[in-house]
Amino acid sequence: MHHSFAEISTEDLKRHAAEHAVREIRPGMVVGLGEGTTARLAVRRLAELLQRGEMYDIVAVASSRRLERWARALGISTTTLQEHPVVDLTIDGADEVSPALNLIKGRGGALLREKIVAQASRREVIIVDETKLSPALGTRCPVPVEILPFGWRSQAAYLESLGARINVRRNGRGDNRITDQGNMIIDCDFGVVDKPRTLASNLDARAGIVAHGLFIDFVSEIVVGTHDGLRILAVPQPPKASTQLNPNTSIKA
Numbered sequence: 001m002h003h004s005f006a007e008i009s010t011e012d013l014k015r016h017a018a019e020h021a022v023r024e025i026r027p028g029m030v031v032g033l034g035e036g037t038t039a040r041l042a043v044r045r046l047a048e049l050l051q052r053g054e055m056y057d058i059v060a061v062a063s064s065r066r067l068e069r070w071a072r073a074l075g076i077s078t079t080t081l082q083e084h085p086v087v088d089l090t091i092d093g094a095d096e097v098s099p100a101l102n103l104i105k106g107r108g109g110a111l112l113r114e115k116i117v118a119q120a121s122r123r124e125v126i127i128v129d130e131t132k133l134s135p136a137l138g139t140r141c142p143v144p145v146e147i148l149p150f151g152w153r154s155q156a157a158y159l160e161s162l163g164a165r166i167n168v169r170r171n172g173r174g175d176n177r178i179t180d181q182g183n184m185i186i187d188c189d190f191g192v193v194d195k196p197r198t199l200a201s202n203l204d205a206r207a208g209i210v211a212h213g214l215f216i217d218f219v220s221e222i223v224v225g226t227h228d229g230l231r232i233l234a235v236p237q238p239p240k241a242s243t244q245l246n247p248n249t250s251i252k253a
């Protein structure tokens, strides 16, 4: 069926990207699943294919407890990284995508598990609609930072010293949002992040900061739903941050 451009909603753009990514799943795979409305469209699609018998013999690693429950309810067999430490293909969303194909993630609050799953994945396929593309990280959204509740005000001060305007994330009841790990999230508005690698290493180096939403060198492929059709942005080199056990060697997965 032909749609005029005006009829295509953001939801449709997300769905096109999600369906494209799901086509890359093969029987026998361990599949990583991310949080967010776009990634959930992929989960729903995968469940449909399984139900119809058009897909079989896959197990999924979910990157949040809530998502795991939901995937199981849809009939997807779930597993853990304990049982399957290497994931064949992960499909996840993103909040912002830079021209270098680096990401900000974590609006859904699952950034740490999403990063652990991405790091364990042979391929990390990111699905977004075109509104997520930005000229530089930090243009569209703040950088979520997951911190241990212990001494959190000292992390808040550290984040401010790096130039962030901070916002402790709260839930609907106005309480601090608590992650699956029992930690807090501080949304950090750094403005446009000129040096994402430097910022990432400053955050990685700080005890008490458990994770941050800058995903640098994690991506294999980005599927973008646009009004002109799908755009596939592929990373020529395999991502450095994933599946290598020793970053100083180049182990082939």
Ligand code: A5P
Binding pocket: 034, 035, 036, 037, 038, 039, 092, 093, 094, 095, 104, 105, 106, 107, 108, 109, 110, 111, 114
């Ligand atoms: C989840 O923690 C995030 O990293 C998501 O990938 C992000 O929030 C994308 O969500 P939407 O697909 O709903 O925009």
